[in-house]
Amino acid sequence: MSVLELRDVTKTYGGVTALDSIDLTVEAGTFHCLVGPNGSGKTTLFRTVLGLTRPTSGSVSLPEGRVGCGFQRANVYRELTVGENLSVFGELMGATDDEWRDELVTTLRLDRVMDRTAADLSGGFAKKLDLALALLDKPDVLFLDEPLGDLDDVSKTCLLDFLGEYRDAGNAIVVSTHHLTDFDSLVDHLTVLYDGDIVVDADRQELDFDGHDSLQELYVDRVLSLERADEPEP
């Protein structure tokens, strides 16, 4: 069952095309990885899906269920404490499950900074708070932009385990990242963006590894070959 569909989505900024006739489907209960080099259109696609950017043309069918989002730069109230941020956004989202909130706080190891203002948090803790807010309403579809940025190795491992369990519970997770390696074990579906176009869009088992040992190798090789093709002939 698809929880998100983009049909022929184009986004231009002035004369620059950030997304060029994108078609994309996200299925429930999958870990969907959106990867691409800098400037490939990942952030624009991410913002378009969340309704933060209007597509120039095309349609986005947003999921009917609950949506959660984690941002590359922590989107939190810096003047409020961690606890207050959770409380304010919980109320805004209508998230009332205190047990779930406590579980998130424990999983993301935020319990010891609950009374600290977000402005005083390290980059890693701010990121964890942002992730907690993304998950607060037990979303059916979770969008995460570079979720592992600033996290220490222990927190990364805990979070990846948690995301795996969350996916297995039937929720869709869409992760936008530059660093595919970290997510290799979780990825069910891979979408590679290059220069505003989708150049790879397939389930893991359908991917032609063609001698590559990992998703990372496959992705890098594909991007490099596209870059070589784009270079003007001498």
Next chain:
Amino acid sequence: MKVLSLLRKEVLWSRHRVVALLFLLLVLPGCFAFTTVAFETAVPEDAPIAIVPENENVSEDGLAIIEGGAALFSDPKRYEEKSEAMRALRRESVYAVLEVPPGILNENTENATFSLYIDGSVVPFQEPSKAIESIVTLRMNENLPANVSVERQVVGNHSTFSEYLVPVFLMGFVLLFAFTYLPHHLAREADVLERLLVETSMDAVVATKILFMTALMLGPISAFYAVSTYLGYSVTLLTPAVVGIYLLTFVYMAAISTSVMILTDFSRLGRFLNVAIMLTFFTFSSVVHPVGFFSPLRKEIARQLPLHYSMIVARGLSLKELGIGLFADWILGLLGFTLVTLVVLKLSIERYKRTA
């Protein structure tokens, strides 16, 4: 040398902030310099004054001569009825009413007594009105056959300059809050705007912010009330009408500053622009001095600005204890202006959504 390296860094930094620096160092100072054209004189040569006949026996020629004479030190306005002129005085449409007695051109008239009415709460006009009394007496005795005297009468509440400044400073604070603190708060909100926009709408975020900040304005109004009561001032602040006019003023100011912030993507430029707008409003609305004190140009500008009317209404209600009905047309105008600023705010939100 480290200093040279650091200076080079400053130059590089400046290149990245060239628009903001051009605005701050050239455009804004240029605007400040340009505003000096609006200050031509330091005495009230162009303050509007009502000329009104004492009764129906006053001749048209007599009124015309007085009007011509008064033009030397004021901007005379002819009124047919004293009640109309006094209403204009209370609304600060004029700052004095000169009542002309009958028979001033008649050779047989021995004594002619003019009445000069001024409002006791418009304190900055008290001293100039004494000068006007002397000038009228001198000029009319030179040009009229009768022995002319002028009776200066202060009507309404007699305020001190300290009392006069209470509603002025409070209005200044409302202005400061709307154009500096609110934009600062909105800029901080930008840190979390993406999440907010996913969970709710920009309209809701902005409406809540303005509503909350408007409610906060009750704080300074109460503080001004407490201090002025402690100092024994005769100023009315905590009435629905007075509170209402300050809150209404805050709402349209807040709508303007918020629109600027949204249209500039919550940037520093938006904050600079808001400060510039605040200074423009404060300088040109004749908030402290009566219009016509500095130049006819500045008078015309003040009469076009909503803050000018907000200030007169606030002063009328808090110092003169006048009924709100006296200002009904202006309050309706201010409500209309507020509506326009809210529409502009809504349009700026729509533009933000479209261009996101």
